[in-house]
Amino acid sequence: MDTTYYITNKNNQLLELLNTIDHCLSDARLDEVDSIIKLKEELLANDGIHITPEQINNIISLLLSFVPDKVREVG
DSSP, rough: OOEEEEEOOOGHHHHHHHHHHHHHHHOOEEEEEEEEHHHHHHHHHHHTEEEHEEEEHHHHHHHHHHHHHHHHHHH
16 A cells, blocks of 8 residues: 655645745755756645655755755864
8 A cells, every 4th residue: 555645735835845946946056956857846746735745855855955054064
């Protein structure tokens, strides 16, 4: 039995994630742009449903890559 992962629309979570991805895209390096756009298109195509574990890891990696170094060093 396959597990289905999804991002709920409760409290506009999918919309907030897409807006955050857009913000990351505006600050991304040129070599990161394609993978960020691909991730966003995949989320939009499935409307946040049937997200693979790989996509979840990509979302986490993307968000963590924009955490300032100063914040990372504090933890």
